[in-house]
Amino acid sequence: MSLLHFLSSGFSETIVTDPFDTPAVLVDLAVAENNIRRFQAHAAAEGLAARPHVKTHKLPQLARAQIEAGAVGITCQKIGEAEALVAAEPVIADVLLTYNIVGAAKLERLKALARRVRLSVVADSAAVVKGLSRAFAGEERALGVLVECDTGGQRCGVQTPEAARDLAQAIAAAPGLAFRGLMTYPAAGGAGAAAEFLRAAKALIEAEGIAVPVVTSGGTPDIWRSAADGILTEYRPGTYVYNDRSLIARGVATEADCALSVIATVVSVPTPHRALIDAGSKVLTSDLLGLSGYGLVRGRPDIAIDQLSEEHGRLVSEGPIRLEVGDRVSIVPNHVCVVTNMVDAVHVRRADGSLELWPVVARGKVL
């Protein structure tokens, strides 16, 4: 059971009392479910397949909710994430790993995973394709491989449509592999430039007689423009399930759309303008994403979280801080995906007010 404790201070909305100790991560399930429904409706209206990236929540329960809402499968970034979620939730039958899988140990695990679900990965070099093919040549079921394209994000990805074609041909010819299409992230440099790259690559590959069934992009910042250029068949947003302060700043979400909050307790009020809370970088993380400060204190726009150490967050206000030792605050973090990874479990509040503790089963899966 969860209560909002209304005080007469005029700042009642900042004070939270919940029957769990702090710091803690609290997920408002109704808000998350609404975020899932809203994107799924958008995807359906645009004719896009939805393949949410589960790195944001790392929870089998929410992966299931996303699939039940209509997602074609999930996206993972690490084999360990996929293993944990597939083991926990049998409804997950289709996984795209948007990562170059390199090295003998990971390739062995990839084979085991591919026997349980319809599995695809990406590649952006002949070296990665060679490793995948060597591992899967003897397998009954081919491993799906998409070519990762650098359409402006300047992370991984082939650099030109011609390089995408060459790699698609190599995948199509490689034992144990099936070419499944093109992948990019994020669609930086404008949806237009990304679409131009992808359209050119698709045409070059099709000119070789190779089908391009999937063209997939991702990223919540572009979520509502995700079909603007008509080339995409699939979209892979992650953060949309919770939203965060960075998405509020970009105008993609409102505070009310933010499903995940960090609940913290004031442990010190050393001056009239400063308070310290028990959530530091070990919960909120140091991710700034271009913002100033480390989170939004709900109901207190006058407060900045201007400094974090590992176990302390510093709250400052030009006006009176108006917090006392023992008060609780609710914080929308800058970047919600990384917060999920900092805690072993999240508290989940259902629409009826009841609380459950959900282990973050895919937390910490760096391998």
Add this chain to the structure above:
Amino acid sequence: MSLLHFLSSGFSETIVTDPFDTPAVLVDLAVAENNIRRFQAHAAAEGLAARPHVKTHKLPQLARAQIEAGAVGITCQKIGEAEALVAAEPVIADVLLTYNIVGAAKLERLKALARRVRLSVVADSAAVVKGLSRAFAGEERALGVLVECDTGGQRCGVQTPEAARDLAQAIAAAPGLAFRGLMTYPAAGGAGAAAEFLRAAKALIEAEGIAVPVVTSGGTPDIWRSAADGILTEYRPGTYVYNDRSLIARGVATEADCALSVIATVVSVPTPHRALIDAGSKVLTSDLLGLSGYGLVRGRPDIAIDQLSEEHGRLVSEGPIRLEVGDRVSIVPNHVCVVTNMVDAVHVRRADGSLELWPVVARGKVL
């Protein structure tokens, strides 16, 4: 067994091969033990008690090594850290929790912990002292309490020597509590100003007939100046056990003193000047500590880690990047304490080259 794989490329020192998958955290035990010995010798020479902060390693094995080297006890920041380490390592008999403990749930755990070890905490307000006293009034053994002083760090702490005296009196008079001294962190604003505050507070408290057995400060950046002003009786460095890029930048340590490295594999080389590794913010973290870039690639001063996403680190060089898919790199992280918290276990290399996997038993203890 661990090998340095010497290639003929001229950049052989960057290439690491170890019999574990990446990303991984590797601790060179001989370097860590040398760091422990070196600080202990300094503390002994200065007449300071050493009370290392275990947040940096979160390992019972290294807490034991610190105590066996001569430390009077350990410092923890969270009850959960102390519980995990005390349960794992019986040699830990004296714990200082440098944190305001607030709330019924934590106070219950504090009582249980105080029955197992000689326990001290800090307080910087009457509210915190009241909670501690209420919890410990019926206990057989008094809880040690130090007054936290804000000597320039602008985090927690009483603001004046007079306030320190008032709180010391309250502690000395409170049932279940024993006043044990003064605590500060970090000694910012110059050791001189901090020392002046502490000296004044000590004199005021002693003038009330209350002894001040301990005056304790911390922070590796000031570790070699830690007795400069003669008021301290104890020092609590944390990061010194591993050191990191931030301490190299401050001139406090050399690269050779850095005991902890992140080992990562190159997964993409999309351009001649860019490579992507499988260590992102989920391992290296986004902590910058005023630096540019997210870590030091050993043996490759030309490379900057200029961007992290959760599972990718981007390496760029103005010259040729000279890395291939599958190559491994060894990275000194910016801030080593937070890296420890990102992994469930660390690989430890002994002086004879043998490797062990040590679970980070106090990882993720946010409560």
